[in-house]
Amino acid sequence: MHLDDSTLNELLDGRLEGEPARQARHHLRACRDCRDRRDQLQDLTASLAMLKETPLRRDLAQPVLARLGPKPAPVFLGWVTGFEAVGATALATYLWPRVAEAVTPVVNTLVPAAVTLWSSTVSSGLEEVGAQLALEIRSLAYASDLWLRPLTIRSGPTWPLVLALGTAAFLLGVLGNGVLLRSPLRRV
């Protein structure tokens, strides 16, 4: 009875312990065939270990870095974008009543007139759409005014606040876009 491949390999890899290892070694002392098989495996291991490292012809770092995707965005960029969005929203909300105030008379005059013109040829139902649009604009202006009323400086002129919000949004925009544009240039 000879040692099977599994026992011989595991003995060689140091995985056989205790009694099974002792029995295998005992068998090897007595069995020439199994000793030959073990020697063949040991020779193979020695040959594999002899294989030297092949030198690399070129540096791989540059091509690897060139193939890397964009640099992960810095954490602060998320904050900048967030502030930018908040600034732009606040500015738009603040300005909306004033814009609506200026736009509403125009809408009230032009849209029904245009609708009347159209409805004479297309459909009278469009007239209601135009009126509804004007109503929506007015109601949005009212909601915005209600939301900002506590913040409005009643005693003084409002233009400094508008100017400050506008400048902040502009600066954040420049900063945010500057960082975003710089990022690809820094790619290796």
Added chain:
Amino acid sequence: MDSSPDRDLVERTRRGEVDAYGELVRRYQTSVFNVCYRMMGEHQEAEDLAQDAFLRGYRRLGTFDAQRPFGPWIRKVAANLCLNSLQKRVPGRLTLDEEHDDPIDVEQPDPALAHERADQSQRLRQALQELPPHYRAVIELRHYQDLSYEEMARTLRVSLSDVKSHLFRARRLLARRLGSR
């Protein structure tokens, strides 16, 4: 040359310092390339796969435990990548460089012996290339990366019994092929 430990370079890479990863590539490029060269047998293909291994390593750096050494991890990534590539190859296609770059041992005083060893290395590479992909992978992981059977099973995502049968058969085939040359 940056002398920071691998762990620092990994952390710096995670913070977005791409150059730190470049230093890791420089440190391990030869060993990773040799993993690929032993498994693929072609210099250019091995270089390409070594690059791919570093790219995959970069993308998976988030899952790497920085307390462990980087070298063995990236070499395992490379071995897996080569195995995938070998499995996609057209069956029966044997690729091997016409001229191997096995260096002649300049420290060997006997030139004849040095040449004999270079020939032996070439025969061994040829025999490795004739093994099926999974057999090549287990030989690489066991004999060159010194992985235990359990680590090999985890790396290759196969059962322990598959690892054993592949390894034992691969050795038998290699021994037979080397013995018959």
